[in-house]
Amino acid sequence: MYVRVVVDAFGQMLRDGTGPEIIERDDGLLSAAKLIYFAPVARWPAVERRALRWVRGRVLDVGVGGGRAALELQRRGRSVVGIDVSQGAIEVARARGVRDVRLQALEDVDESLGHFDTIVMFGNNFGLFGSPGNAQRLLRWLRPLADRIVAGTSNPYLSEDPAHLAYHERNRERGRTAGQLRIRVRYRELTDPWFDFLIVSPDELTAILEGTGWGVRTLLEQDGSPYYVAVLE
Amino acid sequence: MYVRVVVDAFGQMLRDGTGPEIIERDDGLLSAAKLIYFAPVARWPAVERRALRWVRGRVLDVGVGGGRAALELQRRGRSVVGIDVSQGAIEVARARGVRDVRLQALEDVDESLGHFDTIVMFGNNFGLFGSPGNAQRLLRWLRPLADRIVAGTSNPYLSEDPAHLAYHERNRERGRTAGQLRIRVRYRELTDPWFDFLIVSPDELTAILEGTGWGVRTLLEQDGSPYYVAVLE
Numbered sequence: 375m376y377v378r379v380v381v382d383a384f385g386q387m388l389r390d391g392t393g394p395e396i397i398e399r400d401d402g403l404l405s406a407a408k409l410i411y412f413a414p415v416a417r418w419p420a421v422e423r424r425a426l427r428w429v430r431g432r433v434l435d436v437g438v439g440g441g442r443a444a445l446e447l448q449r450r451g452r453s454v455v456g457i458d459v460s461q462g463a464i465e466v467a468r469a470r471g472v473r474d475v476r477l478q479a480l481e482d483v484d485e486s487l488g489h490f491d492t493i494v495m496f497g498n499n500f501g502l503f504g505s506p507g508n509a510q511r512l513l514r515w516l517r518p519l520a521d522r523i524v525a526g527t528s529n530p531y532l533s534e535d536p537a538h539l540a541y542h543e544r545n546r547e548r549g550r551t552a553g554q555l556r557i558r559v560r561y562r563e564l565t566d567p568w569f570d571f572l573i574v575s576p577d578e579l580t581a582i583l584e585g586t587g588w589g590v591r592t593l594l595e596q597d598g599s600p601y602y603v604a605v606l607e
Numbered sequence: 608m609y610v611r612v613v614v615d616a617f618g619q620m621l622r623d624g625t626g627p628e629i630i631e632r633d634d635g636l637l638s639a640a641k642l643i644y645f646a647p648v649a650r651w652p653a654v655e656r657r658a659l660r661w662v663r664g665r666v667l668d669v670g671v672g673g674g675r676a677a678l679e680l681q682r683r684g685r686s687v688v689g690i691d692v693s694q695g696a697i698e699v700a701r702a703r704g705v706r707d708v709r710l711q712a713l714e715d716v717d718e719s720l721g722h723f724d725t726i727v728m729f730g731n732n733f734g735l736f737g738s739p740g741n742a743q744r745l746l747r748w749l750r751p752l753a754d755r756i757v758a759g760t761s762n763p764y765l766s767e768d769p770a771h772l773a774y775h776e777r778n779r780e781r782g783r784t785a786g787q788l789r790i791r792v793r794y795r796e797l798t799d800p801w802f803d804f805l806i807v808s809p810d811e812l813t814a815i816l817e818g819t820g821w822g823v824r825t826l827l828e829q830d831g832s833p834y835y836v837a838v839l840e
Contacts, residue, residue: 404795406629560637562770
């Protein structure tokens with residue numbers, strides 16, 4: 375058996391638009407979920423709808439994907455720059471009406487993009503920071519470039535799923551935090567490279583922010599859901 | 608990365624009941640589909656609804672799965688024995704009301720189960736014959752055990768999908784028919800063993816039947832779909 379490794383399985387998934395999104399974790403877990411990337415605001419998680427009022431001014435949408443957040447923010451009169459490392463995402467977001475999208479990694483954001491009032495990372499996109507160390511380094515780097523970050527993540531400690539608990543334990547044995555996931559996107563015959571994706575508890579988030587110049591302004595949480603949105607300033 | 612091989616990913620998928628069903632092919636293709644295993648008759652493929660009137664008398668349901676066919680046939684007054692190699696399928700089919708279900712492979716069907724008027728293999732379950740050679744051998748074996756077989760399969764040559772066409776070509780290079788698939792079920796952290804699953808065109812079906820004592824009574828086909836149901840006598 376062989377697996378063809380072709381970059382941008384994610385983009386092809388967005389181009390086709392049917393889903394589901396299949397994520398493979400490095401313990402072999404496959405998870406499949408309906409595509410969130412095109413969801414109209416009415417079908418967003420309630421905490422993201424609430425988070426919209428924290429998004430002001432000129433906005434950077436990190437991991438613009440299919441453009442659901444960028445499009446909603448444009449409708450609300452915001453000026454939005456969307457970035458993504460997926461060529462397919464860029465094409466799809468542009469075709470759907472996001473006016474300024476760029477093929478660019480979070481790591482490469484600098485003053486050439488101008489100053490942002492708000493950086494938006496919906497849909498667990500806080501995870502794009504990758505690891506606690508990387509998050510700390512990047513947050514410090516982003517400090518002069520933006521006034522506020524509105525980022526979604528999931529508290530790994532609220533899961534009772536045995537497969538997840540075993541993965542957390544395995545991570546701890548390796549000196550990683552529970553929510554330091556290593557995952558890749560699979561789509562039909564396409565497989566994206568493995569990447570680090572970080573989910574954090576509120577306590578872990580606070581620890582990461584230490585020394586970065588950022589602090590938690592508020593946490594938007596939702597009963598019964600591990601997903602929450604952090605507003606950082 | 609490691610993959611835990613645990614038999615009965617399929618059964619666990621049925622127990623949980625949410626799907627989607629993820630099938631991995633040995634070229635790395637992942638396909639995801641809504642669970643068909645609990646579908647009420649109104650949501651079956653039209654050709655299977657038409658095929659119901661060819662199912663008479665005492666029935667063997669091969670690959671009973673979640674019991675959708677067996678339950679509908681029971682409702683129509685048929686006496687049904689369901690077999691499956693998945694312990695989870697057996698449990699689920701029984702819990703949903705299939706009265707006679709047994710953990711048994713198609714290969715192990717013999718006169719101890721009694722004589723059947725009809726063997727039913729809906730949902731592409733003709734594929735459980737595995738390969739043309741195996742199909743021929745088993746069909747010959749089943750000849751004295753049943754009067755009719757009503758089996759669903761898909762014509763591989765109606766696909767225009769490049770991934771499928773490449774797979775067909777690869778199969779031909781290896782001396783296999785286009786539709787000799789090698790697949791496995793993946794569900795969350797569980798992975799079933801690889802198995803052979805055969806889909807055939809009507810011509811290939813006719814060739815397989817030669818010398819088995821079975822012939823095609825009728826083919827139930829559907830415009831625009833590769834899926835069809837063969838009635839063999």
